Structures are given as structure tokens and as C-alpha cells.
Amino acid sequence: MNPTAPNHSASGQVTFLGAGPGDPGLLTLRAVEALAQADVLIADPQVLDVVRVHARAQVDTPLQASADEASKPVMPAEVSSLRDTSNLVMAAARTGKRVVRAVTGDPGLDGDVAEEMLACAAEGIVFEVVPGIAAAVGVPAYAGVPLRDAEGADVRFVDARTATDRCWAELGGSDATAVVSTTLDSVAAAAGELVSAGRKPDTSMTVTVAGTTTRQRTWNATLGTVAQVLKAAKVLPSPDGGQPVIAVVGERGAVAQRDQLSWFESKPLFGWKVLVPRTKEQAASLSDQLVSYGAVPHEVPTIAVEPPRTPQQMERAVKGLVTGRYEWIAFTSVNAVKAVREKFEEYGLDARAFAGIKVAAVGEQTAKALIAFGVKPDLVPSGEQSAAGLLEDWPPYDAVFDPIDRVFLPRADIATETLVAGLIELGWEVDDVTAYRTVRASPPPAETREAIKGGGFDAVLFTSSSTVRNLVGIAGKPHNVTVIACIGPATAKTAEEHGLRVDVLSPEPSVHKLAEALADFGAARRDAAIEAGDPVTRPSERRPGSRRRRATP
Numbered sequence: 001m002n003p004t005a006p007n008h009s010a011s012g013q014v015t016f017l018g019a020g021p022g023d024p025g026l027l028t029l030r031a032v033e034a035l036a037q038a039d040v041l042i043a044d045p046q047v048l049d050v051v052r053v054h055a056r057a058q059v060d061t062p063l064q065a066s067a068d069e070a071s072k073p074v075m076p077a078e079v080s081s082l083r084d085t086s087n088l089v090m091a092a093a094r095t096g097k098r099v100v101r102a103v104t105g106d107p108g109l110d111g112d113v114a115e116e117m118l119a120c121a122a123e124g125i126v127f128e129v130v131p132g133i134a135a136a137v138g139v140p141a142y143a144g145v146p147l148r149d150a151e152g153a154d155v156r157f158v159d160a161r162t163a164t165d166r167c168w169a170e171l172g173g174s175d176a177t178a179v180v181s182t183t184l185d186s187v188a189a190a191a192g193e194l195v196s197a198g199r200k201p202d203t204s205m206t207v208t209v210a211g212t213t214t215r216q217r218t219w220n221a222t223l224g225t226v227a228q229v230l231k232a233a234k235v236l237p238s239p240d241g242g243q244p245v246i247a248v249v250g251e252r253g254a255v256a257q258r259d260q261l262s263w264f265e266s267k268p269l270f271g272w273k274v275l276v277p278r279t280k281e282q283a284a285s286l287s288d289q290l291v292s293y294g295a296v297p298h299e300v301p302t303i304a305v306e307p308p309r310t311p312q313q314m315e316r317a318v319k320g321l322v323t324g325r326y327e328w329i330a331f332t333s334v335n336a337v338k339a340v341r342e343k344f345e346e347y348g349l350d351a352r353a354f355a356g357i358k359v360a361a362v363g364e365q366t367a368k369a370l371i372a373f374g375v376k377p378d379l380v381p382s383g384e385q386s387a388a389g390l391l392e393d394w395p396p397y398d399a400v401f402d403p404i405d406r407v408f409l410p411r412a413d414i415a416t417e418t419l420v421a422g423l424i425e426l427g428w429e430v431d432d433v434t435a436y437r438t439v440r441a442s443p444p445p446a447e448t449r450e451a452i453k454g455g456g457f458d459a460v461l462f463t464s465s466s467t468v469r470n471l472v473g474i475a476g477k478p479h480n481v482t483v484i485a486c487i488g489p490a491t492a493k494t495a496e497e498h499g500l501r502v503d504v505l506s507p508e509p510s511v512h513k514l515a516e517a518l519a520d521f522g523a524a525r526r527d528a529a530i531e532a533g534d535p536v537t538r539p540s541e542r543r544p545g546s547r548r549r550r551a552t553p
Contacts, residue, residue, distance in 0.1 A: 017031050017132065020212070022211065023138075145250075180247040206247065279299060302474065313434065314435055406429045452476055
């Protein structure tokens, strides 16, 4: 069945879908498939942004707000509409729509969802359940707290908001590991209930807020000290009753071993907000790499791409490509692929026009853009992904084996001459063609500009001198607490000329090596804080006026 054009029954269908505790990567494959087939998406505000990216562009999201939007004041009528999800689900299903009802965690643990299922059953509406990872299980795993030890200790789950005196008494009289769902404001009260019911005050306890997300934070305490630990951490009561937390209480040592097992919060860039001066398309693999280090990438384009002022040169080159003028075509950027592809479409051509022509790509991202176009590159650098790396692998012209000695090089108007000079030295003739122009992008939103200038970002990755100049030009100079990472000496020099102090220098001119170098910097910074007995903080959490340390070479 085509997921973009789902079939409908007369009464529709409802999928009750568990979206997990927060990490988008915890969605199941079945959940992603169901979301791609949905006509209507009705989601808890906390997980709307997690699930919406997997839905079709045409999906209807009636009266839905994301977690951020839901925090804004709304009129009473709007509140009523947002809460009456059962009526929304039923109304959509009655019209023959395929409805996905997405909830936080697992739908089997949500009493309200059970009522919605019963309503569907009563009307004869077909429904299915896609389980999700429950917060009570997923959050401890991300906090580094195994719920069972080698001896197979019992595990009991309790929701402090609905727990009865009998429930607390049973927990207090056992030595089972207790997983308590509560709020940050009420966790000390839950600890007090356990102590009153018979648990020892020195029983180990962990408290995790925003579990499985890069905002996650976990505190180690005991039942008797949790109130003081949270007070020392300056966790203040909140007007809305407190953030949801998962607390784990155990007497067998698993809780106490969290320092050795905390794999998520100990990532080298955990929680770092990293500015990437590139478009989302250009930054895709780099952002994925940053996420693997625990960072939160924020892409801000600093350049915009426009057609060349005089398109005739590009038109002649494309016609020459079709008529056999070239032996090779070399793509040095994703934008170059896009420019040629658009010109092909203008002439009614497709990837078949590359038949008989050797194709080179400067790196993996450019190669992926070509493959998406239907062209498999013949040459991608085996080493450094740059013009220099491409030249290392480029074969010299051979009059015997190469019937044509000409290379088509579509590129930006500000590209360097390195590749052209290198190809000429190898014996090739080069048609160096301006395929697109790069101009300074529009300024980012005011909120982003303030974060850049006010120290809201922990680091910024500069991948070229132009990204330095353009970012400063459209958004202002990054704050002095922000870690500055540069891809090479030339970029670093430009950053210093703009009054920025460079903390991290990539060992190679590669965006992935640059991200790796930033991760090494973050890990060294974290280790130094732990060794000194200081709390591990992000650069943006430094106090104003604190002295800035230079990166160790």
C-alpha cells in the first residue's frame, strides 16, 4: 500500500500510538509507518514535534499545539477544545479518516486513552495500538540506572499522583526497586511517604527530569536528603505544579552505581547548544554527528544561493555536456548539483544525459545529492573531502585512454582556483563555469540574534572564512563565553580579525573532523571539572565576567 495515499474504510480507523518519553529516536518503526499513513494527527503537546516530522505534509492536526505553544496563555474555549481529544478522535474517524492519536510514553499506561479506546469499540470503529517506550522504563535507562540487578530484584512502579496509602505501605514494607512517577515539586513528599511506610532514610534515590532529551538532568540523593539536594541545586517550586520526573529508589546498589553507568549525560557535548552556520540540507550529516555527541545543533544559513548574473555560460556548458564536449564533470558542492539539475529540468533532460561522462564529487554529501539525482559518481576522494583530496585521486590526462581532454566544472562565483590549477597541471582543459552565486543570507530571527550576542549558544562551528564574515554581518559577534571552533588556519585567522578567540581548530579541513575536535574539547573540559571537584556546566552557564580558558593545543 502506498503510505502517501492510504485507503479508507467507511468508519475510518484509529491508531493509538506511543511516542515514548521524549527522544525522537525512540519511536518504533511501526509508529513511523503509521504516522506516514495518517490523515489526521492528534497528539499530546509534549510529543507533537516528535511525531509531526514523520507525518505527511497534508496531515490535519486539529487544535493541536506543541509543548512550547501549549505553555502560552489560551482562552477558556481553546483549553476546552484541546482537552476534548476524545471527541476530536471520534469525529475524524466517523468521516472515514485514518487517525493517529499519539501519546507520551505508552498508550497502555494512559487511563484517558483507555477510555478513548472503549469509545471506539462502542461505535464499532476499528482501532489498533502501537506500543511505545514508557517513561518509567526509558528514563532510568537513559539515566544509567538499571532497574534489576544480577540477583533479580523485584521492580514496582507507582504513580505518586494516584497512589493510595495501601500502595505506599506495600512499597515501604518491601525491598523492591521502586520507580516513582511524580513531579519535581512533589518528589520530596513521595520520599517522605516511603520513609513513613518503612524504608530507611539512607536508601539510595535518583531523580531525573526531562528524561531521554538533551535537557535531561539527574540528581543522586537518598530518601532522607532529596529535599536538601534539590534545594542545593536551586530547583525551585514552579507555578504549574512542577515538571514530571522519574525517581528510582533502590537498596541493592544499582542506583548507587549511576556514576559508572551514566552513558547519556556523560556525552562530551551533552546539552550544548551548537550554532551551525549552514542550511539544514547542508548541515544534515554534521548535525547528526553533533547529536551523537549529545549536542543540540541549531542551523542558521549565512549564505543564500542565486542564479548567475549571466546564464549563457552555464547554458553553453550544459549543451556541450549533452553533445559530448566533456570527458569529466566535477561537482564541488551540493549547490552545484542543484544548479545543474535545475538547468537539466529547464531543458527537459534527466540523469540519462550523463551517459558516457565520468562524474566526480568532492565528498559524501555531494555524492548523495548526485545519487538522489540518479547519478552514481565515478570518483569520490578516498582521503580528505576537499578540492585537494579530489586532486589526489584524479587521474592525469592520457591521450591514449581519454578521447576528450576537457572537464566541466560548475561551481560558485567565489570558489578558489585550487581545483582548476590542479586539473590543468594534470593535463586537462577546464571549462570553469559559474553555476550559481553566493550572497549573504537574510538575518535570522531576533531570538536567535540575541542568543548569539548574549551567550545563549555554547559553541559555534565556522566552516569557512565567509561563514565568519557573514554570521557577524547578519547576526552580530558571538559572546565571549561561546566556544569558537574553526575548520582551518585561514578560517581561524578571519575569526581573530573579527575579535573572536579561537578555542578549537580542526586537525584537518573536514566538517566531521571539526565536530570531532569540538567533542574532544568538551570531553577535556568535562574531565577537568570532575577532577577539580567542580560541577559540570555548559559554556553558556558560565557567570558573566568569568575568565575564559583557551583550548589546549
